[in-house]
Amino acid sequence: MGREQDHERLVQLREILNRASYRYYVLDDPELPDSVYDQYYRELQALEARYPAWITPDSVTQRVGAEPLQEFQTVRHRIPLYSLDNVFTLEELSQWEKRVNKLVGEVEFVCELKIDGLALALTYEKGLLTRGLTRGDGHLGEDITTNIRTIRSVPLQLQIPEPSELLEVRGEAFIPFQEFDRINSERAEQGEKLFANPRNACAGTLRQLDPRVVSARHLNFFAYSLPNSPALTQDQTLAFLKSCGFRVNPHWALCRNRKEVQDFIEYWLTARHQLPYGTDGVVIKVNDLHLQEELGFNAKAPRWAVAYKYPPEEAVTTVQDITIQVGRTGALTPVAELQPVLLAGTTVARATLHNQDRITELDVRPGDSVIVRKAGEIIPEVVKVLQELRPSISQPYSFPTVCPVCHTPVVREDILVRCPNHRCPQVLKASVAHWCSRAALDIQGIGEKLIAQLVDTGRVHSLADLYTLTLDELSAYERMGTKSAQNVLASLAHSKTKPWPKVLFGLGIRHVGQTMAVLLSKVFPSAQALAQASIQDISAIYGVGAEIAQSIHHWFEDPTHQQLIQALEAHGVQIRGTDGQTLLSESLLGQTFVITGTLPTRSREECTALIERHGGKATSSVSKKTNFVVAGEKAGSKLTRALELGVKVLSEDELLALLQAKLSQGKLPEPE
Template sequence: MSTTVPAAVQERVQALHALLHRWGHAYYVLDDPLVEDAIYDQHYQELKDLEARYPELISPDSPTQRVGDRPASGFVTVTHRVPMFSLENAFGYDDLKKWGERLLRDIGHDLEFVCELKIDGSATALSYTGGALERGATRGDGIEGEEITQNLRTIRAIPLRLAGENVPEQLEVRGEAFLPRDEFMRINKERQAAGEKLFANPRNACAGTLRQLDSRIVAGRRLGFFAYTLHNGHAQSQWEALSELESYGFQVNPNRALCRNLEEVFAFCSHWEKERLALPYDTDGVVVKVNSFAAQREVGFTSKFPRWAIAFKYPAEEKSTVVEAINVQVGRTGALTPVAELQPVLVAGTTVSRATLHNQDRIQALDVRAGDTVVIRKAGEIIPEVVRVIGELRPATAVPYVFPTHCPECGTAVVRLAGEAVTRCPNEQCPATIRGRLAHWCNALEIDGIGEKLISQLVSKGRVGSIADLYTLSVEELSQFERMGTRSATKIVEQLEGSRSRPWSRVLFGLGIRHVGASISVELARAFLSADALAAARVEDIDALYGFGLEQAQAITSWFAVEANRQLIEQLKSHGLQLAGNGENERGTALAGLTFVITGTLPTLSREQCTALIENNGGKVTSSVSSRTSYLVAGDNAGSKLARAEQLKVPILTEEELQALIQAKKLL
């Protein structure tokens, strides 16, 4: 290495290499980002600037010399038919202006630009043959990605067959899968109720969803999809391509503009910097593209980016405020969550007065104290979080925060298990955990009228110590509580009475077993048709269920091993709750133990309908043929899966033969 490069610069470059590689691996391979995008971009830009000043420092393994990291294992790796290049970033209007002026100078004539909102989700590639969806894949490193066709098929905004008559034989479509904000909040609420780790933001939740091995989980999360690029189409410009995509049945983001010059581009970006906060999904910038495909070809590519497009990135809105106090909340699972009580401040359109500090490790890493001035922002523009402490403004009276060694509610010594970041109160009779379990039960069984204030009164007076005690309340007794009259008390008793008829799956969800959310409860209730059957199940019995894991299985069996929980089940039975399945949530067993693969176009059933038919009769549907496949259900244009089944001597059924098999099995 040249001696003209200062040693300090050489060391800084090596440090940035290691840091960016680690962050990139966590983001692209593990789907578990360690930092926000803005922090990564800041350090990436620093490395680019240093390499521009000292070109001799550029090495083949520099993070600036590659598009992305390798795909994670667990899915089949496929090569993209057309590489998926990433985009160069513009971090301000000066960067955007320089990019546009360079283009105009190089090409020698005026250009039109297309502006599209940059959706904060996961880029995907879709391949269509003969108008039918053949393959879907993640972006991966831009050259290779992971084949996730079965998961992408669950997204209703992605056509399984293209509309229109003039459809190319081969078509490549690129787009962004994303998770709407309200759906993100619903999923996190369900995960919190199940005692599971919350997703940090919609983008992270979307990426994790697309890599689920069980497509039913993906379908339950209701992802969205906006198409933005096609290859092998008829269009001669990006603006025409967006209309062509719409004609094929794709959803294209309506918030786009055809701009005649850079001034109109700047106006579009400026308009959406604030307006984007009102959108039902996250967007972190604007993608600006040269409109004409002929001009795009003329401009060409660098080794990493198309010269004809750039991503204008909005800065994350950050505000400073003062931490007035740090309190600890105790949840229904006993988890202690520290919360910063803040001087109210307006961030991303809403007033923020509280921000989670997550756990003991996070507080120690930030060294946040009462009285500190801190920088906060909304993670994914939704969840308020403390980013950093402004140490220079720390008052002399601020003292380090000491995480409690005992539960602030009941005084029990707290515990932290090896490998967990969460500290918990182990006391099952802690008032906070009782309140949390009662609130969760009322939410799960849709019992209206029993809010936090009434629950607090019932617990503090010692009247209700478990969910079973709710069913001993009378109108006369309830009407004596604060802000309760006979009319309100009567409605609550009626609600409790109605909850007795809720199906076994809802009761199971209401029990609040860790890692058992609403959708998991349905699957368990189908596999184990009563509480007694589930209580008798072994870890391996539950772990063997499709889509379940060892951690879930252990949590379930551990819950039923506790004597107090078994007594609770008996008490709920005595109060008339549904602790056994009924026709609403039972699954048939005609195809139990059999695995199916579906291929081709069936005469009367769609792929989704055929899958539901098999699963509702106890069978399992997978996406690829193997020696473990019991039957292949084949329709017209079956393709390679049919050949593979014939090679492995897997029995092949028509739709009619599948129906006959189900009826025959039911008679056995």
């Protein structure tokens, strides 16, 4: 054959194999015998080897075979990938529905099974798959495109005649039970650690740096949403996704009232156990996409959808002992050491008893037979003692009066018992682990075992000591070596560039989580500013209560913590923010803005920063709760929606004039 005939044959083979893959992996309806598929596949490989310039991203040969990656890049989601709020009872579901009805009236719902896997965001440009991200924290995800391309039910090219310039598809990657069993059988034969459950196996697989490993594990994918769907409703969106070539879970229903939603939930409570993959609940979505946009989002989840979680599995086992964990704030948490038991797909050997009062309430003792379940299907907890099975020699458990690690007398604060010794080795270990965690300074290579060695040998007495470690010292520790030590030092150096909110969270102050750290950093742009603030100054911030303010003030009053801040600054850690993190006023507090179109002098990002620095909030969708829409040229549908709802529309100049007026008069009134 000549070159022209070769190209014609290559295109023909590519079309045949893409169609065959779609029918096999998406429709479960094989079109070609495996032997014929393999023959065509090898023929296509040979042609592409002969003519490398003809290889295209949508070829089936491009799913497997890339070289291992060195690391995954972190990428910002074009549209935030929010998680869902959960409800655990029909009463909670009813309350959610009433809130929806109050805001937008009676609605239809689409019920979909909640697949127990890993959420992904896939980007298609002109119909071709160009990027695949994990959820991450909802704003930043890991680019695992190479691994996603190995999933056969993810189309490399959309099967629609005129694909849009940009299309983003959300869905769930998962591992079916049969494949999970096969993977674990192979790992057992090779003496490797087994995966606890299919979800963990899926997450671990997608983070493999070698895509050939991912390909060998046969992941699957269900598409379920389009952030900018061309359809009008969720049920039409599912149909559109199917027409594009995606596998869509067939077990969904359009429900016109609460009774139909409840019937769907109750049916799948037992029927789900017959499915070949895991599902732990039902996702209920408002069907009308315009109403979804009107309902919008809260801080971390959509208001137009909710996940009904099925009751967690429970199991009976024996308490072999009760031990005490000491956390980074000194809190003593009792833990039941259990006879290992399989629970919700995971082997459980430990369960929290929460606090001293919970032990008293349960009257749990070593030797007791207990019912264990997973709270939110994550944290195992003891929920009931089977006292009729209690051994006759059983004695009540006595909560310790001294710290089990440093033997300092404990103190009682409300329901918690604490070790007040800041130098307690276990408090220090937990503090270092928190400082190094991904949500804080994200210091790679400093894990639990190394932290224990650093503290137990007396090399690290505070967080600041981490920044005095040397290559020779680190290399001498068990399982380190020169390369690992170099990586740790490089990560420590990089942590010095982390912004002030990350550092503030990493300090481990009671009640200061990630969100609170960001809120505080906007008002107090440095550690010094926060240290000098009074309890009244701190509690005056919207969202900060007296208890939180007192905890922060007490932490900064401690001379040990003052020395820590000075030492961290001396080592180059960022204990102050940039000007952009400072809240200049509260003039726009409580007001919600949407920015649309092209503004004359500012980008949307600059306009958003201006609004936020004066206490306002900028969101992406127009609803009845939007106070102002700032519109430029080519404002489009958001401007139309604002006019329909009667939302005040401002130009850039009018926004600046409004802000100037409020700066001179005081903040805007609270919204009605």
